[in-house]
Amino acid sequence: MHTIDQVASDWLVHLRVEKGSSAHTVSNYRRDITRYAQDLARQGRADIALVTRHDVEGHLRRLATGELTGRTAAPASVARASSAIRSMHRFAVREGVCVNDPTSGVRTPKTGEHLPKALSVDEVAALLAAAHATDSPVGLRDAALLEVLYATGARVSEAVGMSVDDVDLDAELPVVRFFGKGRKERLVPVGSFAREAIGAYLVRARPALSARGRGAHALFLNTRGAPLSRQSAWASVAAVAQAAGLEGRVSPHTLRHSFATHLLEGGASVRDVQELLGHASVQTTQIYTRVTALTLREVHRTSHPRATG
Template identity: 70%
Template sequence: MNEIEEAAADWLDQLRVERGASPHTVSNYRRDIDRYIADLESHGITALAGVSPVDVERHLADLSAGRLTGRPAAASSVARASASIRGLHRFAVVEGLTADDPAASVRPPRQGDHLPKALGVDEVARLLDAARAGEGPAGLRDWALLEVLYATGARVSEAVALCVDDVDLDDELPVVRLLGKGRKERLVPLGHVAKEALGAYLVRARPGLAARGRGGARIFLNARGAPLSRQSAWEAIQRCAERAGLDRRVSPHTLRHSFATHLLEGGASVRDVQELLGHASVQTTQIYTRVTATTLREIYRSSHPRARAGAATGADGLESGT
């Protein structure tokens, strides 16, 4: 193990143990750093002091152009790789492993302002109705999973990590305890339909699944009785989307986007939605206000008689007066 690899191992351990980063985040950073270290080694660089800003910039440029992986990386992937590399070198300086930070002045490529693609309320209803129509223990589990994701806006990693003790279905307004990024806990209400779906699964399906394996206290289990994985949760949503006849890609994050968008359209404040989503900054939540504004503009253009180009300048049948 060379000097950079040793520093990377210590940095990733710090992220996991001291800063409480999720396994998913640590895994992504590890993949970025492993690729970075391999690239440096291919250029004969194995010591922290041997890395220059030019090396960092070249790596990110090669990643963006596809020279490292065979296909161009998305701007978001390059941005994350840049954050990983900057985190590693900043750690090395703070720990006294090297005097200079070659990544300090390097900035990731500017990302496009991609708005989340939320489902319409009617599309969510179709999706959840399709989930409810599923058969057997897996059908009950998938229905409960989708209802919980849409009712709480949970990240898929938060949903599959739920344990039996994290849910209180006895209150008039049930709640779930979600463990978010940085291991921050938040309580989120659970609506009536989600309570019904989760209760049905816990009583009629989960005991049989749990008897097959060692899922422990986890709520959502697979057919072998083991904890449901993020990938399996994604596949469950895809199955329900296909049954619902939705001709678009639907992911767990689609339900999270839909949850936030529908709350704002229903009158919830950005601050309230921030708390429910577990966002550290309200700026992250504010992207959804642009989503709803876009929706309103589309409604206006399609509905108002004088909103479109070429509208007549006459009365157009509109009543005069106040």
């Protein structure tokens, strides 16, 4: 007998070690699978070989309706749980733990299409101006962080994961290096504004922050000299947004959306934007073409004398 807990433990190690999934992804999947294992154990299904499609669908239904947790789950949360369960059972089949995959034929709940919200160019300019308003070490760090996020479209996890060695500002084409999902490496060019902000931070702020810790190699440091966390980066962006009068409208991912949208509006190809964002599939990038199309349609509607009527 192989319990769901036993297989889940091996599967999570596989995700982390062999597939290179991020700690954030593994943490979310661990939570989803732990809840799944506990729920099926209450239904008398501890042995993974005995799990049926009915069991999987019942769990997802109980999760969605709130029977499991006391509150209804968002469609995206149910979809993520479904993805984790499906991946684990497929792993069990590949490893020879069981013969049949009970998730075969189970439909992933539809989450609906959520178009990303991008800032206007003027709003980004106001945000970055607010970021540059403070000349303290933390202020210089936050200015560099926001400039990097908008200049490169980096995910926040990629930005805080950068080391000093990932920045090459002296090359003929200055670039920064990111390690995305699955530790896939990519180089992204940076413009003059980001270069100046990074340079000011490295010369005038990072040494002071680094002296408070143990000389970590991370590019972005907190006030204790340790690597800046994702949560602290979010808090920094939120604080700057509040100062710019954009409270509640800006997150690190907003800057990623704005980066992609503004590139497409400026004439960049979808394939180029895909490469810069580190998307594995061009279909993921194509949602931004819808955003720009909707923007152009609104501009036409409000600006052309014969657009309405």
